[in-house]
Amino acid sequence: MSNILEIKNLSLKIGIQDILHDISVTVPEQGIVSVLGANGVGKTSLMRCISGIYHATGGEILLEGEDISKLKSHEIVERGIMQAPEGRQIFSNMTVLENLVIGAGPLGRQELDHVLALFPRLEERLKQQAGSMSGGEQQMLCIGRALMRKPKVLLLDEPSLGLAPRLVGFICELVSKIRAEGYAVLLVEQNVKAALRISDTASVIEHGKIVIEGDASALANDPRVAEAYLGGHVHETA
Ligand SMILES: Nc1ncnc2c1ncn2[C@@H]1O[C@H](COP(=O)(O)OP(=O)(O)O)[C@@H](O)[C@H]1O
Ligand SMILES: [Mg+2]
Structure with missing residues (x-):
């Protein structure tokens, strides 16, 4: 390889x-x-x-x-090259969906579907305020955002x-x-x-x-x- x-x-x-x-x-x-x-x-x-x-x-x-x-x-x-930075750096006052959309590139919807297929738990919480999720879920969101552009x-x-x-x-x-x-x-x-x-x-x-x-x-x-x-x-x- x-x-x-x-x-x-x-x-x-x-x-x-x-x-x-x-x-x-x-x-x-x-x-x-x-x-x-x-x-x-x-x-x-x-x-x-x-x-x-x-x-x-x-x-x-x-x-x-x-x-x-x-x-x-x-x-x-x-x-x-995408980075999920130290300390997560998600926008706590915004929803899960808004946080993901910030990471989106030109393909938008397609990229979102890709991340949600990978992390179904985020799909259940799209409208939730990001800061109200558990630490593990916030980290999942941070990684999901970085994966938006494949x-x-x-x-x-x-x-x-x-x-x-x-x-x-x-x-x-x-x-x-x-x-x-x-x-x-x-x-x-x-x-x-x-x-x-x-x-x-x-x-x-x-x-x-x-x-x-x-x-x-x-x-x-x-x-x-x-x-x-x-x-x-x-x-x-x-
Ligand atoms: N912008 C900066 N200005 C001055 N020192 C820095 C800067 N960025 C990192 N350092 C120093 O570089 C060293 C390594 O830091 P860092 O890369 O954050 O380590 P780690 O992520 O392994 O904890 C530390 O001594 C830190 O103070
Ligand atoms: Mg560090």
Whole structure:
């Protein structure tokens, strides 16, 4: 399978601070690739470089072989990269339907039908005020909005953040379902355990640098990952 997104030797400096250093991550046409790490290591900054909110100071971001690292964020959306941002950023005072329509592209209705078919729970709640839904449902809406244009690459920034363990499982199932639909997903998470369960490959970053990378199952069984991120226990993979 060929790769849809290739991040090559990416670095980001803001002022004198080195935020990201020599980051390389490859996302295949279908699958879940995750970038894992504690709070403050640079995960959101990486997402922002890909979506053109920040501009990398070195390296390349290739979408289908073409460097997009200098493009503006609206151009990146038009090329087919959509982000479900950290903290969800849904419009709480608007309805579910209004939130989805904001994500719509030129095909409108067709795109809405696609998302509602994927997440029937949103269809039941189209007229509900978005802010009155549960955290898990709000995250579903945030992801649904990002899927409205059938993106070539879906970026998910900490979808499990702030959710109860039961809802973390619900979101993981949702992301796996999206993968099964044929999407390419780049997931960043500090919930290493949950992310490794659903990912194909993963990279762990510390202080803006990749320190461990490989197949998710290998990482789940890596003592260094277990020690630092899984509470000392190598977790059993299915
Ligand atoms: N616009 C910015 N200006 C200054 N520092 C920033 C900016 N954006 C991110 N940073 C810094 O980059 C580091 C990584 O932040 P971030 O990417 O949000 O990490 P994570 O998402 O892994 O928690 C932090 O030290 C943060 O303060
Ligand atoms: Mg973040």
